[in-house]
Amino acid sequence: MTLPPIRRVVTGINPQGESAFIEDGPAPAVRMVPQRPGYRVTNLWCTGAAPAPVDAADAIAGHQGVAPAKGGTVLRIIDFPPEPQDPQALEHMLQATFASMYRDARHAPRAGEHPGMHCTRTVDYALMLEGELLAIMESSQTTLRAGDVLIQRGTRHAWANRSGRPARIAFVLVDGL
Template sequence: MPPIRRVLTADDAEGRSFIAEDGASPAVRVVPERPGYRVTNLWRTAGGSAVDAPDSIAAHQGVSPPEGGTVLRIIDFPPEPADPKELERMLQATFGSMYRDAQHQPRPGEHPGMHRTRTVDYALMLEGELVAILDRQETVLRAGDVLIQRGTNHAWANRSGRPARIAFVLVDARAAA
C-alpha cells in the first residue's frame, strides 16, 4: 500500500494559516517479522493541549495515547498467514516490539492478537476488509464502516487475502467502574 501523506497546518507570526509540513510522517513503524504490517502514527495530543502544541508524534511509543490525550494512526494489515503458528509468532513480535503497553494475554483458543487497552477507539475502515474479533462474536468491516471500541478485549484479522488499511483515533479513558 502507498505511504500515508500527512499535511500539517499552522499559523505564521501574523496569524495567517499555511502548510507547515507535507509529506511522510516521522513516526512510521514496521515489524520485520510481519512483512506488510505498517503503523503510521500521525498526531497525538496531551490532555488539554493547545491547538498550536508542537508535533510530538515522533516520540510516541506503544499503543496508548498520553494521559488525557489522543493518538491518530493508520495501520496497514497484510493478509494473515494460513499457518496458525506463524500468525502467533508474528503477533508476538508485533506486541513485543510495538505495543508493550497493551494488555495482550490471549487465552487458549482465542485469536492470538486478543488484547485490551484503556482507551475509546474510533476505527475507520479505509480500504479492504478486516474482521473485528470480540470475546463472543466477530464482524467484518469494509471501507466506510466505523467501529467504536470501548476498552473491550478485541483483535483484528485480515482473512481477505488482500492488504487492508484502517485509521484509528485512540482517546485515553478511565477503566470501567
C-alpha cells in the first residue's frame, strides 16, 4: 500500500543558452523512518534567500531538518501511511518520526493532544495530492482531500491519516518571523 516514488524534473539553461530539461529522474533526497513503514519524506528543492537566484545550484541533498534556511524555502512531498489503531503504537511511530526527521521542530504535545502536535516558524502551503488527511489544530480539525489547500501560518498542528489508505501531500515551507 505504498505510493510510487516522486519524479523530479528540473529546468535550466543548456550550453547553447536555451531553456532545457537538465534533470529528469527520481528525487535525490528521500528519507524514511524505519519505525513508521510507509512514511516517506521527499525533499525536492530548496532556496536559501528571497528573492531566490533562478540559476542557483541544487542544494536539496544537503538540506537538514524541517525548516528552510533563513529567508529561504523548501519544497517537499510527504507520504503518510494510515495510522495504527493502537494509541501506543501511534505514539511510538510519531516519536520516532520527530526524533529522526524533525530535530528543529518544537514538539511538545500537551496532555490529551495528538502525539504529533508541533509548531514550526514557517508559512506552509500544503497541497493535498492524494487520499485524505486530518489537519488538527488546538481548537478544531478538518479533513483535507485531493485538491484541497491549507495555509499553515506558524500554528501548532498535527496530521492524522485515519482513512485506511496512504495519503500524499505537498508542502512549500517559507521561512517566517
